[in-house]
Amino acid sequence: MIRSEEVIGAVLAAYEREPRVNLHKFPIDLRFEDGVLTLSGEVDGIAAKKLALELAAAPRPVTGVVDRLRVVPAERMEDGAIRDHVCDALLSEPVFEEFSIQAVVKQDLEPVRSLLSRYEVQVEVNEGVVILNGVVESVSHKRMAGVLAWWVPGSRDVVNGLELAHPEDNDEEVVDSLRLVLEKDPMVNASQLRLSCRNMVVTLDGAVSTESAKSAAEADAWYLFGVNGVVNRIMLLG
Structure with a gap:
């Protein structure tokens, strides 16, 4: 039988290899029991949260994941x-x-x-x-x-x-939804971006003038319900 320490160790090792999951600044508490891995703690963004959940589900003994991760808010509000x-x-x-x-x-x-x-x-x-x-x-x-x-x-x-x-859904629906979101995001110039999606993984192409615009576009893609991954190939204009 695989011990819980081995499962937790494998997940933590995967987190160390993923730069967007910053365990040193935002530690994640892992507990494994009866095939279910429970994640608790704060992460610094939606990408870190979704990637942490995906990596936690990867080891074969894990049959379920309980998500208690929270994103650090931009502003503390009641x-x-x-x-x-x-x-x-x-x-x-x-x-x-x-x-x-x-x-x-x-x-x-x-x-x-x-x-x-x-x-x-x-x-x-x-x-x-x-x-x-x-x-x-x-x-x-x-x-x-x-x-x-x-x-x-x-x-x-x-x-x-x-x-x-x-309930109909497909990759084209994802692209249409993301295009609408990007057009409404004041941080992003949607006309500078090209969007595609395959098997619910979004790819972003194009060029923007600031790192914040690039990050905002990626976050918007991660925010979409049903999106399993985001490939950010947006370049910064020199």
């Missing part, structure tokens, strides 16, 4: 303020103009915008973790809602539980 920001972002986004929006406050639903619509987004925040529930029209709507939640500076994680009225 749960109520985060919830208000997410609701405001949904209200301001044209693709949700025919959606009802509700806030979950102390387990009670409070209407933010009530419409006679089959589509609804419920927003709850618990210790910086944004929880989205309800029903949306398509996977593109689900992805956009998730990105808007991630963009709130105080968000530490996003649990996207939105159900789909039309």
